[in-house]
Amino acid sequence: MRLSVWVVIGGILLVALPITVWAESSSTSYKLWGNTLSSGGAYSTSTNYRSQAAIGDFSSGPLSSANYRMDVGFEAITEEPRLSMSLSGTSIALSPAPLTTAAVSTGAQSITVSTNADFGYTLTVTETAVFSNQYAVPLADVADGTVSAGSEEFGIGLTGSDRAFTDDRSVSATPRTIATRTDWTTGVVTTVTFKGAVSSTTPAGQYSGTVAFIATGNF
Numbered sequence: 463m464r465l466s467v468w469v470v471i472g473g474i475l476l477v478a479l480p481i482t483v484w485a486e487s488s489s490t491s492y493k494l495w496g497n498t499l500s501s502g503g504a505y506s507t508s509t510n511y512r513s514q515a516a517i518g519d520f521s522s523g524p525l526s527s528a529n530y531r532m533d534v535g536f537e538a539i540t541e542e543p544r545l546s547m548s549l550s551g552t553s554i555a556l557s558p559a560p561l562t563t564a565a566v567s568t569g570a571q572s573i574t575v576s577t578n579a580d581f582g583y584t585l586t587v588t589e590t591a592v593f594s595n596q597y598a599v600p601l602a603d604v605a606d607g608t609v610s611a612g613s614e615e616f617g618i619g620l621t622g623s624d625r626a627f628t629d630d631r632s633v634s635a636t637p638r639t640i641a642t643r644t645d646w647t648t649g650v651v652t653t654v655t656f657k658g659a660v661s662s663t664t665p666a667g668q669y670s671g672t673v674a675f676i677a678t679g680n681f
């Protein structure tokens with residue numbers, strides 16, 4: 463929205479000051495990565511595309527020869543792609559510990575993603591070391607949508623506006639999508655709660671595992 467305001471101001475200046483000015487300006491709360499002196503413009507979208515257009519731009523359009531190509535004008539300005547992800551920690555201990563048949567033990571991990579990708583991002587979790595005890599006996603994966611006290615089950619639940627599902631699901635070596643967004647975003651948080659439960663026949667031991675979170679920008 464602020465970008466549109468700058469375009470209109472440029473159109474007014476065009477009458478008295480017919481020179482081309484561009485600059486990148488920013489403050490602590492915004493960044494204009496490009497502006498133009500033109501008589502108007504618009505940001506158009508549909509389900510399948512996004513387009514920015516300027517009217518009355520000076521000398522717009524691609525120029526090329528056998529040896530070079532030059533994109534000229536407002537539409538040629540490309541914001542550098544940005545994607546960032548941060549984790550609230552690098553290890554989690556499930557609690558209460560040790561696991562008992564009386565309760566589900568849990569531990570939470572928050573993942574914060576920011577991107578300027580027009581089509582948002584995808585966040586996945588992949589199990590890189592199976593959650594198992596020191597004798598390589600794994601805790602059974604949850605398969606019925608809920609990790610329940612008294613049943614041997616291990617899985618994850620999600621909270622956050624971008625979460626991909628609302629029940630409890632397993633993690634495996636196959637990447638599982640846990641959050642998606644179809645637009646750019648700043649600082650959106652998805653919290654993954656790891657959940658473990660044991661039955662009376664679950665082998666004793668110290669269980670641990672490793673997962674990897676991967677965020678991919680949909681540019």
Ligand SMILES: [Ca+2]
Nearest residue numbers: 606608609610
């Ligand atoms: Ca269950």
